[in-house]
Amino acid sequence: MKEYLLLFRGGDAERKQFSPQQIEAHMKRWTEWIGGIAQSGNLVGAQPLTNEGRVLSGTSKKLTDGPFIEGKEILGGYVLVKAANFDAAVKISEACPNLELESGTVEVRETGVMDDHY
Amino acid sequence: MPDQNPEIENTVSHLFRHQAGKMVAVLTRIFGSHNIALAEDVVQDTLLTALEQWKLKGIPKDAEAWLFIVAKNKALNLIKKQKSNVLFGDEITQPLLQSGYTVETTVNQLFEENLIKDDQLRMMFACCHPELSEENQITLILKTLCGFSTAEIAKAFLTSEDTVSKRLYRTKEFFRENKIQLTIPNVDEIKKRTNAVLNSIYLIFNEGYNSTNSEELIRKDVIEESVILCKLLADNEHTQLPEVFALMALMCFHASRSESRLNDEGEIILLPMQDRNKWNRALITEGSNFMDKAAFGNAISTYHLQAGIAFEHCIAPSFEKTNWHKILSYYQWLCRIASTPVTELNRIIIVFQLQGAAVALKELEAIENKNKLESYYLYYSLLGEIYLKLNDPAIAKKHFEKAAALTQSKTEQRLLQNKISSLVQ
Numbered sequence: 001m002k003e004y005l006l007l008f009r010g011g012d013a014e015r016k017q018f019s020p021q022q023i024e025a026h027m028k029r030w031t032e033w034i035g036g037i038a039q040s041g042n043l044v045g046a047q048p049l050t051n052e053g054r055v056l057s058g059t060s061k062k063l064t065d066g067p068f069i070e071g072k073e074i075l076g077g078y079v080l081v082k083a084a085n086f087d088a089a090v091k092i093s094e095a096c097p098n099l100e101l102e103s104g105t106v107e108v109r110e111t112g113v114m115d116d117h118y
Numbered sequence: 119m120p121d122q123n124p125e126i127e128n129t130v131s132h133l134f135r136h137q138a139g140k141m142v143a144v145l146t147r148i149f150g151s152h153n154i155a156l157a158e159d160v161v162q163d164t165l166l167t168a169l170e171q172w173k174l175k176g177i178p179k180d181a182e183a184w185l186f187i188v189a190k191n192k193a194l195n196l197i198k199k200q201k202s203n204v205l206f207g208d209e210i211t212q213p214l215l216q217s218g219y220t221v222e223t224t225v226n227q228l229f230e231e232n233l234i235k236d237d238q239l240r241m242m243f244a245c246c247h248p249e250l251s252e253e254n255q256i257t258l259i260l261k262t263l264c265g266f267s268t269a270e271i272a273k274a275f276l277t278s279e280d281t282v283s284k285r286l287y288r289t290k291e292f293f294r295e296n297k298i299q300l301t302i303p304n305v306d307e308i309k310k311r312t313n314a315v316l317n318s319i320y321l322i323f324n325e326g327y328n329s330t331n332s333e334e335l336i337r338k339d340v341i342e343e344s345v346i347l348c349k350l351l352a353d354n355e356h357t358q359l360p361e362v363f364a365l366m367a368l369m370c371f372h373a374s375r376s377e378s379r380l381n382d383e384g385e386i387i388l389l390p391m392q393d394r395n396k397w398n399r400a401l402i403t404e405g406s407n408f409m410d411k412a413a414f415g416n417a418i419s420t421y422h423l424q425a426g427i428a429f430e431h432c433i434a435p436s437f438e439k440t441n442w443h444k445i446l447s448y449y450q451w452l453c454r455i456a457s458t459p460v461t462e463l464n465r466i467i468i469v470f471q472l473q474g475a476a477v478a479l480k481e482l483e484a485i486e487n488k489n490k491l492e493s494y495y496l497y498y499s500l501l502g503e504i505y506l507k508l509n510d511p512a513i514a515k516k517h518f519e520k521a522a523a524l525t526q527s528k529t530e531q532r533l534l535q536n537k538i539s540s541l542v543q
Contacts, residue, residue, distance in 0.1 A: 034213075039210070048218045
């Protein structure tokens, strides 16, 4: 089993138009989806992210506020899952409620070792 | 508005007692059995919030729903705040309570009305874990499921608050160390485990019914709560055993007589002198219905037989016209399946009634393990009655004195004192 990080972006524009009932139903589907992954024993962790942030860069450790990117590019949250391969991880991702929204995306990334970065 | 408002305080304390038990059961399921103390804290906090707000704004129409919403929000805030410091829930709910995506929906779902009864049932089974002593089981049930304070439990069981606190502490530690699961036992275990729960309910009911030393209000609430607990078992398809219905019947029959058992001064009125018009017919009918429901399966439990005895008393038009022979046959049966010195003693009281003092005295002397009765006031009280019938007031007096010294109940003591002084004259 490998670990895959599912990254959620977008969807905020549509979510802002939701009625309270729609929000509740949407959150229920997130719970069902993540609950299903947990029940199969493949959930490692899951958290939504707030839109606030700090960015440190380079040797100077220069500190700036926020991710400073376009709204739809902002990382909205993540789920870390165990899966046999990319296909299995993508299969899990297909049911993600972020894909109920036109501008919503799920990026599936395999966790690896630092070797790949040299 | 003045700070003290007796109407609100009274409504609130009764409502709180009952709702607190339900809320602790739900919150313990959410937080996990290792966090009972936390569940109790949140409930306490909820009740304080209610008291403050209701004093100003009055009691809301649906007070129960109000309490549950407040408790839920407090629980939710607490979980969100503690996200990674404390582990909440069980294997299934733990990851869902840790994630911001799922925590709110999960808590909402766990708070759904139709799940609460199962939560109480699970909690009841956990409280009656086979490795806990009877007294620890009962103390925990009264505290967590029935909403009694440590002080009230101490009063009801004639013990110190310190002892009660220690029992609760040890039991909660046991839950934490052994990671006790909140589940309804599986089919193989359910009969045995349900019987353990019934035993605790029976002891709690007896305490409420027989104790004349605790305050009237606590006593009535203890009875009411034990009936509610047994009803939970009777309403759930997994726990509908004949014994459960038999205990329900027994409690109904006993409770039907409770208004006639004490006079205005709080003194005991003995069965022959009780005003039978005061007996609650509706409860007797309810008890009979439970008796009908209890009549299946292939085993007669002690609850069946005790309910049968209580029923005979309930339907007798007078003390004299009671079907003593039938009652004696039930007692004989009871002594065959579960002989204890105390049941033998009760059987012999009927023998005394039917066959006279000489036979009763002979049988009393033949009881096995009689020494266990030597600290029991009723034993000496019966000996007193027997010697009185045998025209030996001097020995009778000695036994009555011994009985009076042994009972802790003030009303029993007065009753015995009256007998002693009538002998002196």
